[in-house]
Amino acid sequence: MASMLDLRRLGLALLAAFATASLYWFGTGLQPLWPLLWLAPLPVLGFASSHSWRASALVAVSGWFLGGLNMWHYFHGVLEIPASVVALILLLLALVFASAVLLFQALLVRGMGWAALVAFPAAWVSFEYLLNLVSPHGTLGSLAYSQLNFLPFLQLASLTGPWGMSFLLLMLPASLATGFHLRRRAPGQAIRIVATTLVILGLVLLFGAVRLACPVEGPTVKVGLLASDAPTLVDVAKAGAPTAHLLEVYASHVEALAVRGAQVLVLPEKLGAMAEGDDADSLLQSLADRCRVEIVVGLVHTTPPRSNQARIYVPGLPVRTYDKQHLLPAFESQFRPGVTLTLLSRPSGLWGVAICKDLDFIEPARDYGRAGAGLLLVPAWDFVLDRFEHGHKAVMRGVEGGFSVARAAKQGYLTVSDDRGRILAETATDPASFATLVVEAPTTHHVTLYQSWGDWFAWSVLALLAFALGRLVRSRNRAPG
Numbered sequence: 001m002a003s004m005l006d007l008r009r010l011g012l013a014l015l016a017a018f019a020t021a022s023l024y025w026f027g028t029g030l031q032p033l034w035p036l037l038w039l040a041p042l043p044v045l046g047f048a049s050s051h052s053w054r055a056s057a058l059v060a061v062s063g064w065f066l067g068g069l070n071m072w073h074y075f076h077g078v079l080e081i082p083a084s085v086v087a088l089i090l091l092l093l094a095l096v097f098a099s100a101v102l103l104f105q106a107l108l109v110r111g112m113g114w115a116a117l118v119a120f121p122a123a124w125v126s127f128e129y130l131l132n133l134v135s136p137h138g139t140l141g142s143l144a145y146s147q148l149n150f151l152p153f154l155q156l157a158s159l160t161g162p163w164g165m166s167f168l169l170l171m172l173p174a175s176l177a178t179g180f181h182l183r184r185r186a187p188g189q190a191i192r193i194v195a196t197t198l199v200i201l202g203l204v205l206l207f208g209a210v211r212l213a214c215p216v217e218g219p220t221v222k223v224g225l226l227a228s229d230a231p232t233l234v235d236v237a238k239a240g241a242p243t244a245h246l247l248e249v250y251a252s253h254v255e256a257l258a259v260r261g262a263q264v265l266v267l268p269e270k271l272g273a274m275a276e277g278d279d280a281d282s283l284l285q286s287l288a289d290r291c292r293v294e295i296v297v298g299l300v301h302t303t304p305p306r307s308n309q310a311r312i313y314v315p316g317l318p319v320r321t322y323d324k325q326h327l328l329p330a331f332e333s334q335f336r337p338g339v340t341l342t343l344l345s346r347p348s349g350l351w352g353v354a355i356c357k358d359l360d361f362i363e364p365a366r367d368y369g370r371a372g373a374g375l376l377l378v379p380a381w382d383f384v385l386d387r388f389e390h391g392h393k394a395v396m397r398g399v400e401g402g403f404s405v406a407r408a409a410k411q412g413y414l415t416v417s418d419d420r421g422r423i424l425a426e427t428a429t430d431p432a433s434f435a436t437l438v439v440e441a442p443t444t445h446h447v448t449l450y451q452s453w454g455d456w457f458a459w460s461v462l463a464l465l466a467f468a469l470g471r472l473v474r475s476r477n478r479a480p481g
Contacts, residue, residue: 012047013055017063019043024067030074030389032146038172040067041101045120045177048105056105060098065090078383080330093141096127104174107468110475113178113189117197119468121170122461125163129458136329138361139393143169148392152208154421157399158448159207160457161362167461168204171197212420218444219348221375223406224262224293225414225439226253229431234410236270239302243272244279251287253434258291260438268410269298269308269324269356269379276303281311281319288313296353298379305336310353310379312344320344324355325364341367349374349443356380356409359394362455369401369451374419374443376405382412387428395421402446406439416441 020043027037044063048056068090075086100123107116124143132139139145144162147153147169156164175197182190228234237243254265274280280299288295295313300306301321308324323338341364344351352368354376359365368376376398382390391409395417398405407415409429416424416439425439 009051009055013051013059016043016047017059017066020060020063021066024064025070028067028143028146029070030386032389034147034150037143037146037169040173041097041120041170042173042176044101045104045173046180048101049108049177049181053102053105057098057102060101061091061094064097065094068093074383074385078385096124100124100170103468103472104177106472108178108181110472111186112471112475113182113186113193115468115471117171117174117178117193118464120174121167122465122468124170125167125458125461126465128166129163129455129461132362136326138326138357140360142166145389145393145396148395148421151212151421152205154396154399155208155211156204157396157421158211158402158450161400161450161455162396163455163458163461167457168201172201212422216418216420216442216444216446218374218442220440221346221348221443222261222263223375223377223416223439223441224254224257224260224265225406225408225416225437226250226257226265226434227268227408227410227412227414227429228434229411229429230433231431234431236300237272239273239275239280239300240278243274243299244283246272247280247283247287251283253436254287254293254295255291257436257438258293262293262438264294264296264351264377264406266377266379266406266408267295267297268408269310269381270300271298273300273302276301281313284311284313285319289315296377296379298355298381300335306334307338308332308335308355310342310355310377312342312353322353322355324358326357326361328357341371343368343371343373346443349445351375351377351443352403353377356382359397359405359407360390362397362400365397365401366451366454369403369445369448372445373401373403374445375441376401376403378405378407380407380409380412382409384411387412391415395423400448400450402448402451404441404443406441418442419446 020040023036023040026033027040044060047059075081076083100120103123104116104120107119128142142162144165175194179190179194237246292315298310301309310322312320322342325338327335327337342353350373352373391413394405394407398419399421402419404418413426413428414437415426425437427435427437429435
């Protein structure tokens, strides 16, 4: 009988770990199936509610670690992060998840269902928020990015940033596990916990639906985007003649988009390199003057201190620049990070400029929102595989900060989105030819709570976690019930 019971427990443990791993694998990653993540923690939480803490910890670590392996090729094969470092990162995430599960379990078995409900998401979101403050990759790994296609839910980012989205994602499975555990001993409490969670989620989705239904009125600007992944064009051209030749190749496409009515053009990040005083500026300035169009292009500025720049060419005006603030570790260690915004005041509104990885971070995007920008112009360079996940992070920054985003990426997408996160137009870049896009982009800035109040929700979550831990400490001498 004992051996049969042990086999049953082992089977339940394996089933819970496999189910969570599978849901997490397909619910996150570079092409997430967003509904699956809402249920991913549920098998482990259900297991933890009726098994020992040791078994629960092992199941939680195993399930989350195995599910996280969906990013192994991207981290190790594409970003070239050493395998040992990738393994440590995935193990750290699994240990944080397991810690959140054990906190949930400890409160639940002591009869503190409400505290357990908030403790599980609070533990994970507190980690997400604190990691974002120190990580060279910013908000990379936030569960909120799995929901970029769930537009009514994405509107929550305008209130709380990504933190509220991650919190609700984990609160739902916590409420279901709590309700199931309490269904016999305290059915009334079980119903109230599940019902409260569903009401909160319903209100969030209602807010999102109303926000999406509200028309986005005001001025627009016709934005043109272009890029090519042709083998001779995708790498950074050397300063001097190679960059001049590359810009001449781009020039005919710039002229064609100007004929189609584009008023501002965005070209990718790091097209080529230039030193102070070489021909690149004169070539691009004459092109802007001739076509009567503004041009934003990414170039490596090689005059010390070296920088990854976006250079802005406006007919008849001096060149403006923006230096990338968040540099990709290892790949861009030779550059000096920028520290200032670049704002362009235009008849249609205020525009801002950022570069690629800048939008993996809350700042400088929120600073542009606070400044009143209605459109962000973003040269970028992706890694093909991450064109959806990485490219669309910029979309969330627009929702948070109340502005449209026009992003042109080599080996990625040409994307224009509005401040509701709707993709107005998008096309993939192509190694065989130039990809182009001309779109009317709204330029009206819409004030958001997150832009104004910042990380208020993240601080509230830290307070909730402290409350839950305090409840647990005060009850440590009480028998589980």
